[in-house]
Amino acid sequence: MGLVTTKIILKNPNKIELKSIEVDALVDSGAVHLCIPEHIKIQLKLDEIDKKEVTLADGSKKLVPYVGPIEVRFKNRVGFTGALVMGDQTLLGVIPMEDMDLVIIPDKKILDVNPDSPNIASSIAK
Numbered sequence: 001m002g003l004v005t006t007k008i009i010l011k012n013p014n015k016i017e018l019k020s021i022e023v024d025a026l027v028d029s030g031a032v033h034l035c036i037p038e039h040i041k042i043q044l045k046l047d048e049i050d051k052k053e054v055t056l057a058d059g060s061k062k063l064v065p066y067v068g069p070i071e072v073r074f075k076n077r078v079g080f081t082g083a084l085v086m087g088d089q090t091l092l093g094v095i096p097m098e099d100m101d102l103v104i105i106p107d108k109k110i111l112d113v114n115p116d117s118p119n120i121a122s123s124i125a126k
Contacts, residue, residue, distance in 0.1 A: 004104055006111040008092060009073040010036070012044040013080065020073070023090045027111045029104055031093035034072065034083040041067050041085050054084060062086070072096050075113055077121055099123070 004027040011020035021043060040046075046067035053063050068082035072092075077100035092111075097103075101114045101121035114122065 002109050004109050004111055006074065006092070008090070010040065010044060010090075011071040011073070012046055013069055013071045014047075015045050018044060020071075025090040025092040027092050027097070027104060029094055029097070031091055032095055033091075033093045034070065034081050034096050035086050035091040035093070036067075036070075036083045037088050037090065038085055040090065041065070041083075044070065046070060046083070048085075049082060052084060054086070072100065074100060074102060074111070076119070077102065077113060 005024055006027055007022055008025045009020050009022050012018055021040065023040065048065045048067050050066045051063050052066045053061055055061055065085040066082050067085055069080050070083050072079045072081060079096050079099040081096045081099065101117055101123065102111055103114050105112055
């Protein structure tokens with residue numbers, strides 16, 4: 001399928017005086033969480049809530065900070081989540097994608113709103 005990247009807007013909803021930031025994010029349906037680099041945590045003044053032990057692609061385990069809440073915006077969608085602080089680029093995993101009802105369009109290598117619900121995010125609550 002190839003790599004899919006997109007622009008998303010991140011904001012700290014607890015510090016409304018701070019400007020939101022637009023970032024290029026790697027979209028990864030094999031990843032679970034939103035992951036952000038340390039400099040984004042610092043820019044948005046995000047509070048560390050906890051630490052999480054994560055399993056990396058090579059099978060190794062690493063203890064990383066978990067921060068939040070963080071507001072994520074893409075097109076006409078908004079979601080709130082926590083983020084793992086790790087790596088050198090923003091990674092958008094399936095939890096925030098599912099929350100905002102976003103889908104990967106493989107043949108175009110893009111992220112988009114779910115075409116079955118283009119105007120408002122749809123979710124399952126049962």
